[in-house]
Amino acid sequence: MEFKTIEKLVTKYLEGETSLEEEAVLKAYFTKEQELPAEWVPFRQFFTYCDEARKETFPQKSIKATPSFKPWMLVAASIALVLTLQLSGVFETQPSPFEAQQAEMAFQQFQLQMKTVSSHLNKGAEKVAYLDYWNNTTQKLLK
């Protein structure tokens, strides 16, 4: 590219009179040419920057509709379920201390009740033995 042509284009460019095509010519020249006059070096930096900046993309994930359910969610859900059940004690085999105390008390009460019942039952049995004696005497009378 002729130096004179570029010089003219630069003047036009600075006046805001260049077309996009002419600006592309300038860019090609400034980015390829190794030996640039010092006053044109800024153009090379500027055009290179613009090329880079044009490539910048929106950094977040695609907004395209994607399936909201993903396989890893299944794994996460099952882990969460197991943890919840574990914490809520569904899998617990050891009774808690409170439960053990309650059971102990219930057992002692039951034992006491059974002792009472059995002692009264024995009293009843003594009376039954007495009845037996009655039977003996009536049999004697009937003889």
Next chain:
Amino acid sequence: MQLTADNSFFNQIEEIRNKIFRITKRILVSQEEAEDATQEVIVKLWQMEESKRNGVKSLEAYSVTMAKNYSLDRLKSKQAQNLSLDERFNGSYSDTLNQKIEQRDALDWVGKLIDQLPEKERTIIQLREIEQYDFDEIASILNLPEGTVRVYLSRIRKKLRQQFLDIQNHGI
């Protein structure tokens, strides 16, 4: 069908979204705010009635205009509350920038030079030099006469070149 229409909108917007992001980032300067603004603009576009959206001559030009307006509004409300962006830049601009130039990549400070321009000027640079729109497109996006856009652009190009040369002459 509703579904296919929506899909075509999302396919179209894929391309446009990056442009929206770049223009909002140029105006708002902050990466985070540009991401938010891009999302907002896309939601607005999506919520538009389909007939209205299809009636738009160029969805791209329409979206970029919307992105520009939205970012400028956001910038205004921010400036009303906080320090202005220009204040933030003017304070320590020459000192810190000169120091940074020594360490940083040249491309990095080109971006910084552009970002310290007033928002209207950096919008014009973005639309012309980076997005490479024709003058009539820029004129319609900015709602300015074409001649005015050219005058602005000429002024900004000269100003930027001068700043580049100043930095260069201070020795990097």
